Amino acid sequence: MKDPSSIVSIRIPQKYKEKLIEKAEQENLTINTIVGKMIQDQMDWKEYAESIGFVLVTKALLKLLIEDANENKLLKLAQENKSAIKNVIKYVHGEVNLDTFLHTLNLWLSNNHLAHRCTVKNNVLQYVIHHEMGKKWSKYLYHLNNLILIDIGYKIMDEGIEDDTLSFEIHR
Numbered sequence: 403m404k405d406p407s408s409i410v411s412i413r414i415p416q417k418y419k420e421k422l423i424e425k426a427e428q429e430n431l432t433i434n435t436i437v438g439k440m441i442q443d444q445m446d447w448k449e450y451a452e453s454i455g456f457v458l459v460t461k462a463l464l465k466l467l468i469e470d471a472n473e474n475k476l477l478k479l480a481q482e483n484k485s486a487i488k489n490v491i492k493y494v495h496g497e498v499n500l501d502t503f504l505h506t507l508n509l510w511l512s513n514n515h516l517a518h519r520c521t522v523k524n525n526v527l528q529y530v531i532h533h534e535m536g537k538k539w540s541k542y543l544y545h546l547n548n549l550i551l552i553d554i555g556y557k558i559m560d561e562g563i564e565d566d567t568l569s570f571e572i573h574r
């Protein structure tokens with residue numbers, strides 16, 4: 403069920419209006435859809451991201467930082483970051499469960515411009531995350547997400563760990 407919407411009038415500088423029109427034409431969307439998505443991103447993610455410790459870094463830097471890590475180091479990094487991510491979920495949603503984890507995962511992927519797809523068939527969620535940061539990043543993401551899922555009574559199944567893509571299933 404969709405949240406009811408409201409009409410709001412705002413004033414913006416002309417240059418931003420022109421940019422919105424251009425973006426709407428390029429993406430074949432309405433200005434309303436674009437502005438609504440911007441507001442949603444701000445309220446659901448960006449409002450919290452900085453205050454809870456997220457920083458903006460390039461893919462190239464992350465890839466460089468992680469490329470020399472062995473399997474044990476990747477697991478240790480995931481274990482250390484697991485608590486921080488669970489704290490983020492609890493801070494934003496009030497509790498950590500499968501739905502709040504998935505919501506946060508999708509927001510994080512979207513706001514970090516990581517191409518991803520989630521399909522649902524027979525209570526099985528199938529994720530594909532394309533990141534262009536190498537196999538070590540795929541392994542790190544696998545460990546991090548699996549550790550969080552284990553804590554809430556689930557686990558990753560049928561994982562595919564490749565150079566630039568991580569795929570996995572979660573059975574509800």
